[in-house]
Amino acid sequence: MTGKADMSGIVCAAVTPVDANYQIDVDLLARHCQRVMAAGCRYVSVFGTTGEGASFSSAQKIAALDGLIRAGVPADRLIPAIMTPVLSEAADMLGAIERAGCRAALVLPPFFYSAPGDAGIVAFFEALLARAGSTGLDLLLYNIPQFSRIAYTPSLISALLARFGARIAGVKDSTGDLQNGLALIEAFPELAIFTGDDRVMPPLRLKGGAGMIGGMPNLFAADAVQVLAAPDGADTATLRAYAARRIEAVDGNGGLPVIKAMLARETGEPGWTRAVPPLGSLPEAVETRVLAALAETGYAPDTAA
Template identity: 50%
Template sequence: MSDSALAGVVAASITPVTADFKIDIQRLRTHGEHLLDCGCSFISTFGTTGEGASFSTAEKIAALTELKAQGMEMGRQLPAVMTPSLDDAVESLLAYGRLGCRAALVLPPFYYGASEAGIAAFFDALIARTETQTRIDLVLYNIPQLSRHRFTQPLIARLIERHGTRIAGIKDSTGDLDNGLMLVKSFPQLRVFTGDDRVLPVLVRNGGAGMIGGMPNVFASELKALFDNPNDAAILNKQARRIEAVDTHGSLVALKAALAHYRNDENLATAMPPLLALSREERAMLVELIEQTGYRAAA
């Protein structure tokens, strides 16, 4: 699986946590196995939906190490690097390579208003300090609304020119179809993913690789069906309504609330501070909106 094509529906997994805010390994494993059984190609742990910026590098590596020890197929893992610290990014990338993960989803260094040259320098240093020990593929994570930085066409071209096939793909979480299509056209050597269900069908019809997103946490089977049948307007309409419901109720905490409801497991609703779980009233409103789309049971 380690050499398998980067394509399909990649679930940006939520991270179950315990009452004392530790990663709940058993629930994470059970959830990941369920997502793969529902047709997801890969699991992306510890990204935005996985609250990756709220856990330490050591916690995330320890969790993935334990998942491997318990028999999880690491060649179907695409964990995120969510840190502005070069040392932490290096440590993460080396661990992901050592564990046999398929690729790493890498956020640009946030906090400082870095120039494109500065972001390129960060990737230069990250690759220089790891390439003798791992050649794991890198997938760029374009989410400027949170990272404050955009992977522009010139910046991507610069990284490919310097690092070639190490830059294997990009996740575009802008929700901008035109930007996704530009990426497909400009960089045919990259696997281009969207983070938005509503962009998925057109992107796939135009050569995109698929999606890396949070909605498969609850709707994996439907999104696999949409990936396989990108002209299915009925599925697209339902998913558009569902993503609107989730986004208006807190995004990842809404996904956790929906999972807690449909799996009958309140532990799944717990979020890492500073995020807070939905109230009972908020969850009821969310579930009502989801069920208005015809959804009744976990996918």
């Protein structure tokens, strides 16, 4: 653990390329991780929501994590997600993340049972750490109740801090609600509070937020880094306006498949267009519509570096 000071910045929630058999394309993912880090992302979070983390087994993700590191992606710049309600799979993933020397783990609450209560979630973490043999890795709490149905509420965060102390390093708040993020900053000044939303990031940063862990840096990493450095600066006003329009165009037309389609255009790698069922590829008509909307924000994927 290295503390809140270095737990900040733009973190790309990386999409995951797959082959025709829906296996993780580690080489393509490694090149993408290097690309977004070169564009200024401090860390990369693999196998989260944007990375289709719930569509892969822990064994698949552990093998891919090992492959990324062997391909030269620095382990200490990776924040893999744990996206399973299965205790044994979650523990296997956490153990692998810690042994690899990753910066932290992003932990989704166990999402099948809708009302386990704070005590139940604390018990899950207790068993998770014990079974994984985890002793020192920082944990980020992944708050996305629109998917998990369980929120990391202030009372739950307080209970986790009381039990696990500094092991709880921060929160990724993917509610898209600025007031929720601001309330977390006020209640937990010792934690790194990230948003998952480009539109929330500037005002959250001005109040002490850590930055963003989000999907849009897959396409716009350098712009997000500029905005983080000057969240209310005159020189980033256009970028802030573009960010809002871009996320509306992407999320309003399917989200993840849009990002993958744009990456296929940017890189010339058609494999990016695949997603694991039940997700699918972006229809051509939708891609045309998105391209037109993004072009109005200066985006030209066919000529992107």
